[in-house]
Each structure stands twice: as structure tokens, then as C-alpha cells.
Amino acid sequence: MPLPQRPHRPTRSRAWRLACAGVLLGLLAACGSSHDARQPGQMQITLLGLNDFHGNLEPPGLNINAAAAGEAPRPVPAGGAATLATLVARLKAEHPNTAVVAAGDLIGASPLVSSQFLDEPTIEALNLVGLDFASTGNHEYDQGWQELTRMQEGGCERYTSKVPCRLGHRFEGARFRYLAANTRRDDGSTLFTPTAVKFFEHGGARIGVGFIGLTLKETPRMVRPSGVQGLAFTDEADAANAQIPALRAQGADVIVALIHQGGESRAALQDTSCKGLTGDILPIVQRLSSAVDVVISGHTHQAYLCDYTRIDPARPLLLTSAGLYGTLLTEIDLTVDTASGRVITHAARQHIVHAGADGDAPDPAVQALIERYAAAAPLASAPAGRLAASASRALLPNGESVLGRIVADALLTATRAPEAGGAQIAFMNSGGVRADLVPGAGSQVSYGQVYAVQPFGNTLMTLTLSGAQLQALLEQQWNSGSNTLDHPRILQVSSGFSYVWNRAAPAGQRASDLRLDGQPIVAERDYRIGVQSYLGTGGDNFSVFTQGRDVVGGGLDVDALADWLRLESASAPMALPLQARITVR
Structure with missing residues (x-):
């Protein structure tokens, strides 16, 4: 439907555009061909967007409800890079004026088949998919910014404990461009190019689409400090607005922000009404220049399509997110007036990435790439214990999850022995539990499944905190950095430790009745605490952990989980821990 008119900007003449095109051609990030517009004087441009892929080359075992509004639920298995490639190719054939873009977290927190190879397979698969541009997400920095730079530029230089280029060939890097307008080095330069322009032409008309890459400014609070040392993450809206004049000068008519920040919505899959949309993305969008036509977002792993005029009629933009793990692909269709360069209509829909008789056949080249890496990772299929039922990472009303308790x-088990540190209590951040554990035949779970739960390669730590520090630590769940009462981060706690939390209590008093094995925690007494290295170094804003004393290191967290499952299921499948450890009043 027609959109509200935007503030007038000078119309560029066709001759001016063609002249600028000749000067700027060598500077363009990409070029595109075009197809005939719906009407004379109009051009149809399509954006295909994804986010939070997290190296899910193989189908992640998730279902998407394909039912229309009012229909009975119709779950459809979704995901897989090979199927995604076929879907992208089909949509590009239908809409030749297409750019394929992403809003961050393409890598990091990945399953074993990608993570074991430093996510090189995911970059190679996305090259084959035909991705054009992507913003960085917080998980792009999991292995440090130097390793992320290697992902872009290629090569086999080693920046982590893992060995790059393990299959014997030189890693060529991403053919697509990472964009980073609000990620700056100490000298003020951006880590990657902040923007890019892709041009489309037809019948003498030329339309430029400018892309701005942004990640959430809270990134340093969500990754290891060493991974972003020397970088600053600035305000997202300010950074985006500052880039618009330069994009206009390069010939960009349409402006698209690719931002790794997002929200949540109660709307159905194809509903563009913005129903119930909330989250950190909204104040950012509200501060963006009215020149921005589309915001492709991520981070929250939620799917939504929002015609933002439903929220603010003065901002005729689309705000979208494609969920998680490559299960969805967002199609955004823009009709652009070729004389003014303005978007005059927009529309969006979600495509389920679905293989099978009623879906898309996997792309042979991408499938062959995945199988080559999977064959080089035989550990993935090794048994790692038995579970009596599926263990979910979904958070319960008290902030715990069944799988979080298991982790x-x-x-605790891995750090309890005196030689391992003598832990009495263990904590796990809920965001570090990345996948459900779903047993297969014979109640078996594989090492690959366990790795998907804890894919970061964190090591174990045992440290000493006083009872008073434990109290302060728990209070940081609601009052530290981005941990707030409205958006708390509730730590997962080990068996034997319990406490009560009260949302209505004053700050500093929300956690009470802390107990270990039924006995009250004493403020002056010391306690040994088991964690993984992400938390132990202050991750997720839990800085109290950095005050820990007498630190003892340990092995990998993923091995601790696999060992625990094997131990507990030696005689029978492990029963799920269903008893609450945290009480909410």
C-alpha cells in the first residue's frame, strides 16, 4: 500500500547519476543487474535477510509453524545451509534485483561441524549461498577481533587454541563484506568498512541501495574482554545517522540498516502489524534518520515483520528479523520511484527454509561442503550418555531451565574434587546453554549434541568468594550493565544451592535466604565456586566473579558435561532434574 511521503530531498538527474557512477565504479562494494519494474518509472528491489545463523550448517532440529492465522498449527522442520542456498537461488531467479544480507551472529556458538573448524565451513557455505553484506554480532567476536578479521580476509594465521585450515587448504575468507559502522579501533577507524552500496539498473534508470552495518553497543559486556581489547562500540543510531550523508554522496537512494539488536513480538509469522513488539531495537529505530527505509535486525532469535508506520506514522520503514539458525529467510520487496529514488511501497514475508517433497532440494555444492567437514569430525557421532527425556534450555518462570540445572x-562435579578446586557451588549463565538435548534411539545423546549445548570452548575455573560476595553476585542478575529488573539474567545454579528472589524488593535485597545443603550462607565465610571461564572473567556483567581468590583452572566445559552424562547414565538413562532451586516471591 502507498506509504506516507517523506521529507523532500533534491531529485538527482539521470545524467548526474550516470556521471557519478563512472567516478565511483571502482569504489563500489558490489553491482547488480535488474529486471523490468511493475510500472514505467518504477523499479522492484528485493532484499533477502537472515540473522543469527550460528554455524547451523545442518538442520538444527527445529520446527516452524507454517499455518496461516486461524489454522491449526502445522509444524515444519526447518533449516540447513544447503536448503537455504537453493531457496536463495530460487528467489533471486524470481527477483533479479536482489541483495542477500545478514544482521550478525553468522558464526560463533556453532555446532561441532562448524565450530571444530573455527567456523571456516560456515563462511565457505555462505559464500556459496551468495551473501553480499553482513553486520557483525556479538558472537562474531567470540574468538577475538583478530580471528574475525581472518574470517573476512582469509589465511591460516593462528589466533586461538584451535588449528585453522585443518583440511589442508588455505581458507579464502568471506566473499561477502562485513560492515561495522559503530565498531572502532583506538585510532578512530572502523574495524571493517562501515557501509557499502549495491546498484541496480534498468532502461537507463539506476538505483543505489546503501547498507550500514551495526552491532549492539553492549558487545563488550557479552564477550571475553580480551576478544574486543582495543575496540570501542559506539551508539548504534548515532553511528548509522552519521553514515547517511556519505552514502547519499555515493549514490545511495535506498538506505538499509543491518543491525545486530532486536526485539520480541506476539504477531504471527506473516503479520506485519508490529503486535506486541518490544525490545531494545525500538528506541534505536526511533532515533534513526527518516532516510532509513529498512532495518534488518537480530540478536533476540525472534522472527517478526513490522511495518513501522503502525508504531510511528512518520517513519515509513520496515523492521524485520528472521528468527534463528537459518530456519527462516525474510523477503523484503521495495518498489522504488526511479525519478526521485524514493521507496513508494514496501512488503515483507518470511520463507521457511524447508527441504523435502514440498520444499526445496538441498544445493549439491553446499551439501558436499558440509559432508566433507562432517566426515572430518567423527567425534560428533560418538555417544555421550543417555537421557530419560528431552532436556530443554527454555527458561521457566523462576529463571531456571532443566538443561541449565544439568550443566x-x-x-560442580568437574570442579568438586580437591585437586580440581574443591567447589561447593557452581553457576552457569543461561545464555551459554545453546541447544536442547534431545535423546535419540535408546535414549542416547551424542558428543556432537553435547557440543551444541556448550560450543564456546570455555575452560573450567574454581575460585573463592565470601558469602557477602555471593549475595552481591546474585544481585548483579538485576542490576549490572544490561542486566536489569526488566531484563534480568538469572544464573543457573547447581544442586544443593538455593535462594529466594523478590522482584518487588529494593535493589540490593532482591536475593534472600541463600542456602547450601539447607544451611544458611554466612556473609563472613568463604565458599569455593565452580564456573566456566566466560563467567569467571566477568562475562554477562557478573563482575563479582573477577574478585575471586585462589583460582584453580580446569578442562573444557563441554567435556565436563559429557562426563557427567556418562556418569549419571551408567546404569540407566539419566532422569531430568525437575526440582526448583530458585524460589520466586
Whole structure:
């Protein structure tokens, strides 16, 4: 439907555009061909967007409800890079004026088949998919910015404990461009190019689409400090607005922000009404220049399509997110007036990435790439214990999850022995539990499944905190950095430790009745705490952990979880820990 008119900007003449095109051609990030517009004087441009892929080359075992509004639920298995490639190719054939873009977290927190190879397979697969541009997400920095730079530029230089280029060929890097307008080095330069322009032409008309890459400014609070040392993450809206004049000068008519920040919505899959949309993305969008036509977002792993005029009629833009793990692909269709360069209509829909008789056949080249890496990772199929039922990472009303309890118990077991540090209590951040554990035949779970739960390669730590520090630590769940009462981060706790939390209590008093094995925690007494290295170095804003004393290191967290599952299921499948450890009043 027609959109509200935007503030007038000078119309460029066709001759002026063609002249600028000749000067700027060598500077363009990409070029595109075009197809005939719906009407004379109009051009149709399509954006295909994804986000939070997290190296899910193989289908992640998730279902998407394909039912229309009012229909009975119709779950459809979704995901897989090979199927995604076929879907992208089909949509590009239908809409030749297409750019394929992403809003961050393409890598990091990845399953074993990608993570074991430093996510090189995911970059190679996305090259084959035909990705054009991507913003960085917080997980792009999991292995440090130097390793992220290698992902872009290629090569086999080693920046981590893992060995790059393990299959014997030189890693060529990403053919697509990472964009980073609000990620700056000490000298003021951006880590990657902040923007890019892609041009489309037809019948003498030329339309430029400018892309701005942004990640959430809270990134330093979400990754290891060493991974972003020397970088600053500035305000997202300010950074985006500052780039618009330069994009206009390069010939960009349409402006698209690719931002790794997002929200949540209660709307159905194809509903563009913005129903119930909330989250950190909204104040950012509200501060963006009215020149921005589309915001492709991510981070929250939620799917939504929002015609933002439903929220603010003065901002005729589309705000979208494609969920998680490559299960969805967002199609955004823009009709552009070729004389003024303005978007006059827009529309969006979600495509389920679905293989099978009623879906898309996997792309042979991408499938062959995945199988080559999977064959080089035989550990993925090794058994790692048995579970009596599926263990979910979904958070319960008290902030715990069943799988979070299992992971915390595994940490405690691995750090409890005197030589391992003598832990009495263990904590796990809920965001570090990345996948459900779903047993297969014979109640078996594989090492690959366990790795998907804890894919970061964190090591174990045991440290000493006083009872008073434990109290302060728990209070940081609601009052530290981006941890707030409205958006708390509730730590997963091990068996034997319990407490009560009260949202209505004053700050500093929300956690109470802390107990270990039924006995009250004493403020002056010392306690040994088991964690993984992400938390132990202050991750997720839990800075109290950095005050820990007498630190003892340990092995990998993923091995601790696999060992715990094997131990607990030696005689029978492990029963799920269903008893609450945290009480909410």
C-alpha cells in the first residue's frame, strides 16, 4: 500500500547519476543487474535477510509453524545451509534485483561441524549461498577481533587454541563484506568498512541501495574482554545517522540498516502489524534518520515483520528479523520511484527454509561442503550418555531451565574434587546453554549434541568468594550493565544451592535466604565456586566473579558435561532434574 511521503530531498538527474557512477565504479562494494519494474518509472528491489545463523550448517532440529492465522498449527522442520542456498537461488531467479544480507551472529556458538573448524565451513557455505553484506554480532567476536578479521580476509594465521585450515587448504575468507559502522579501533577507524552500496539498473534508470552495518553497543559486556581489547562500540543510531550523508554522496537512494539488536513480538509469522513488539531495537529505530527505509535486525532469535508506520506514522520503514539458525529467510520487496529514488511501497514475508517433497532440494555444492567437514569430525557421532527425556534450555518462570540445572551440576562435579578446586557451588549463565538435548534411539545423546549445548570452548575455573560476595553476585542478575529488573539474567545454579528472589524488593535485597545443603550462607565465610571461564572473567556483567581468590583452572566445559552424562547414565538413562532451586516471591 502507498506509504506516507517523506521529507523532500533534491531529485538527482539521470545524467548526474550516470556521471557519478563512472567516478565511483571502482569504489563500489558490489553491482547488480535488474529486471523490468511493475510500472514505467518504477523499479522492484528485493532484499533477502537472515540473522543469527550460528554455524547451523545442518538442520538444527527445529520446527516452524507454517499455518496461516486461524489454522491449526502445522509444524515444519526447518533449516540447513544447503536448503537455504537453493531457496536463495530460487528467489533471486524470481527477483533479479536482489541483495542477500545478514544482521550478525553468522558464526560463533556453532555446532561441532562448524565450530571444530573455527567456523571456516560456515563462511565457505555462505559464500556459496551468495551473501553480499553482513553486520557483525556479538558472537562474531567470540574468538577475538583478530580471528574475525581472518574470517573476512582469509589465511591460516593462528589466533586461538584451535588449528585453522585443518583440511589442508588455505581458507579464502568471506566473499561477502562485513560492515561495522559503530565498531572502532583506538585510532578512530572502523574495524571493517562501515557501509557499502549495491546498484541496480534498468532502461537507463539506476538505483543505489546503501547498507550500514551495526552491532549492539553492549558487545563488550557479552564477550571475553580480551576478544574486543582495543575496540570501542559506539551508539548504534548515532553511528548509522552519521553514515547517511556519505552514502547519499555515493549514490545511495535506498538506505538499509543491518543491525545486530532486536526485539520480541506476539504477531504471527506473516503479520506485519508490529503486535506486541518490544525490545531494545525500538528506541534505536526511533532515533534513526527518516532516510532509513529498512532495518534488518537480530540478536533476540525472534522472527517478526513490522511495518513501522503502525508504531510511528512518520517513519515509513520496515523492521524485520528472521528468527534463528537459518530456519527462516525474510523477503523484503521495495518498489522504488526511479525519478526521485524514493521507496513508494514496501512488503515483507518470511520463507521457511524447508527441504523435502514440498520444499526445496538441498544445493549439491553446499551439501558436499558440509559432508566433507562432517566426515572430518567423527567425534560428533560418538555417544555421550543417555537421557530419560528431552532436556530443554527454555527458561521457566523462576529463571531456571532443566538443561541449565544439568550443566550447572556437571560444572560442580568437574570442579568438586580437591585437586580440581574443591567447589561447593557452581553457576552457569543461561545464555551459554545453546541447544536442547534431545535423546535419540535408546535414549542416547551424542558428543556432537553435547557440543551444541556448550560450543564456546570455555575452560573450567574454581575460585573463592565470601558469602557477602555471593549475595552481591546474585544481585548483579538485576542490576549490572544490561542486566536489569526488566531484563534480568538469572544464573543457573547447581544442586544443593538455593535462594529466594523478590522482584518487588529494593535493589540490593532482591536475593534472600541463600542456602547450601539447607544451611544458611554466612556473609563472613568463604565458599569455593565452580564456573566456566566466560563467567569467571566477568562475562554477562557478573563482575563479582573477577574478585575471586585462589583460582584453580580446569578442562573444557563441554567435556565436563559429557562426563557427567556418562556418569549419571551408567546404569540407566539419566532422569531430568525437575526440582526448583530458585524460589520466586
